[in-house]
Amino acid sequence: MSKHRYDPQATVRAYIMVFACLMIFTALTVAAAFVDLGAMNNAVAMAIAATKAVLVAMIFMHLRGGSPLNVLWISSGIFGFVIMIAFPLLDLLSRNILGIPGK
Template identity: 40%
Template structure:
């Protein structure tokens, strides 16, 4: 069967690509938002801005007037709700996502979702830095407070162990053990148990003060023991 083909239109120098020819020029065009719509959205945004300020002023007036203390989350939730509505209006009409490819809206929503996750985990760290475990309350006590140990009887753990040892073996036995312990492991503040301040193969004492290494004086001449020949 023979097919007829449309004649090739003549070349038009004013339309070299044939955009105005039949079957051409049907490409999608961008939506032009009317000035009335833009002004209306702008007016709504300004209204919500005034609502944000009014909400803060209302909270400052209501608390002393009614003698109440509103929790902080009330103000935060209210302000964030207004800011969310304003952001939606901006991206829908000023950024024209309402008329654009839905994929662009999906990319924006996914980006905001990732940002919320990042801020949430950061907030978990920031808002809990002042939290302290109950077992860590109060100042640190040498030897522990013994409050969590039943056998300590409310005393520091080292004191409770010392009392049990004295009660079981007597004061003289405890003093003998203490003397032997200090002899092998003397404490820096207990100088009475230091046998010597000199260096030994088992320990080294740090020397303080000036040494002769930086002196510029010439050393005294050595005695001449040479015999004349």
């Protein structure tokens, strides 16, 4: 029900394209896991997952062409999520860096 005219054929084409991309990325993430990339393994897996997530959100969940308020709200949600992950890590990773017991 967006302001733009709805094009059924283009929509179906976009859905199938996204599905194909998601399949390729799934194959890619499994293949990458079996290659030793050192510390990069996890970064690659998360980068691929994030790309897949953006594709699903933009096309399947109609963020593209939808209200910009949705994008603003989700961004603030992800920001909150990053804080939730980052602050415990800040604590965990900074323990004993001074070499003083209890600091």
